[in-house]
Amino acid sequence: MKTTFSGLSRRSFLRTGAAFGLATSAAGLKMPAYAQSGLPDIQSVLDRISVDGYVREDYRKLYNMTNEPLWDPAKDWIRSVDWEKVRSELAGTTVRFAIGAADQESAAEGLKPFEELSGIKVELVPIPDDSFYDKAVAEFISGNASFDALQFFSPWLGDFAAPGFLAPLDDYAAKWALPLDDFYDTYRLNYGYFGGKLVGIPFDCDVQMVHLRKSVMEKILGGPIDRATSVPSYDELIRITAEANKLGGGVAGVGMLGARGFWSTYTWEHIAAQAGMQLFDENFNPTLATDAGMKGMDIIQSLVKNAIEGVSGAGWGENRAAWLGGQVAANISWQDSGTQAMRPDQSQIVDDFITIYEPRIAGGVFAPPNIAGSTSCVTATAQNPEGAFLMLAFLTTSSIMAMNEANANGVAPGYKSVLSNPRLQAVS
Incomplete structure (x- = not known):
């Protein structure tokens, strides 16, 4: 691409x-x-x-x-x-x-x-x-x-x-x-x-995934992070990123792709899919403003309160820099955010993160993470x-x-x- x-x-x-x-x-x-x-x-x-x-x-x-x-x-x-x-x-x-x-x-x-x-x-x-x-x-x-x-x-x-x-x-x-x-x-x-x-x-x-900084989130969660059970829902992700946002030290609670166009659309589709959103009905009429679609927007708006400054302008490059530079405690981004975070020449958070399984939404469905x-x-x-x-x-x-x-x-x-x-x- x-x-x-x-x-x-x-x-x-x-x-x-x-x-x-x-x-x-x-x-x-x-x-x-x-x-x-x-x-x-x-x-x-x-x-x-x-x-x-x-x-x-x-x-x-x-x-x-x-x-x-x-x-x-x-x-x-x-x-x-x-x-x-x-x-x-x-x-x-x-x-x-x-x-x-x-x-x-x-x-x-x-x-x-x-x-x-x-x-x-x-x-x-x-x-x-x-x-x-x-x-x-x-x-x-x-x-x-x-x-x-x-x-x-x-x-x-x-x-x-x-x-x-x-x-x-x-x-x-x-x-x-x-x-x-x-x-x-x-x-x-x-x-x-x-x-x-x-x-x-x-x-x-x-594929989009959720990444967590261990040094920050283990304090909030009270112990080692389990990929499947520590953050089972987006409600829990909202809670812990809010707690992380209070710690200061130049580290915001969460980073995500929020820039206009492609980036924010993919973040929304990724999250709203867990609520059961379908882009079209059986006749290919758009179904974006359904309850599931709006649930995705509600979650994003809640996460934005805990997000790094400038998140509304964050494309891949800005998000990557914040994550690899240790400026966010959690990140919703592509899988390569994890691979690159393990390379000392690219990252300041080597060995200080974990990639978890996709959080769920109450009343939603299981949806594979968004691909691009x-x-x-x-x-x-x-x-x-x-x-x-x-x-x-x-x-x-x-x-x-x-x-x-x-x-x-x-x-x-x-x-x-x-x-x-x-x-x-x-x-x-």
Whole structure:
């Protein structure tokens, strides 16, 4: 996901490699006399895509990480796909991949192994971070979009898929044996399918969670925090954050994403869902102002009384800074707030927090925490759709996603085989 809010780009801030992909009308032209013999040995390239090669040295030392994989090699697409077949069919073609300008250098480095494995050349097209949606829509409406592939904020999937702007990927996924069954259903279905067709590959699979500072909350709760029972309800979260807010010391009771637009909407949806809110009825009429929807608003208003100053302007960047800087006793934010809080170079609260299970609402329902992130798609007018698909499959493969998580760079995997891996869990 490469979305800019309040002047801060989440992905630019973290310098992740892959963000958006665009390709011009020149993409996909095959060079007739491409010298495949000039490509490196496939296994040697794959061997470099490893914990030792990708995960930061200081993090490897911090967690005593070995070179053992943080993923299941049998489900890692780049290690099962037939790269010789890819080369024979697509070597010499070009895919142009447009990204936020701040990420151009890191993206170029991250895509070198794909170029070596496939023989497909990737040309980067930097674009301003805050104009991607408008640029994409304008290109689509023109009827002759000049890009092959794109990664974007997952809630935009309907905007792009409903008018037919995205290519179906079912045939490519079948041909190249993409392990879609390894994704958790919530990401596979919400990030990948529209109208019963596969149109996207999940990329950044975020989920909102509640985090607590142990040094503050254990005093209020009277002992060690149990993830499931210490804060069973939002009423209890309101109570303890109010108590924490009285302690002073430059630490507010709670932080949350409260800025206008995306951030506050996601916080509200996350909480109101626990009260049983549905966004639409069976006829797709909005049902936002129901009792459940209003209950979510009531809880947010109660939490705001205990929140850090400026919470109404807090997007991801502001919230992240407050949490990692030790300025809040509790935080409602993405799961990477926990991963990054364990990294001494990013955090001042290492070993002083715990992530708890979602609090409940009396009379409500069990609702999974709210998801967000980004997805990877090929355009319906792509001149090199298969090459674009393969590039996106490489960028989203389980090994690279696992090492993104180990690097605490804010790009989260949605694979069962990754998130259930004990070695990954130990560093996440």
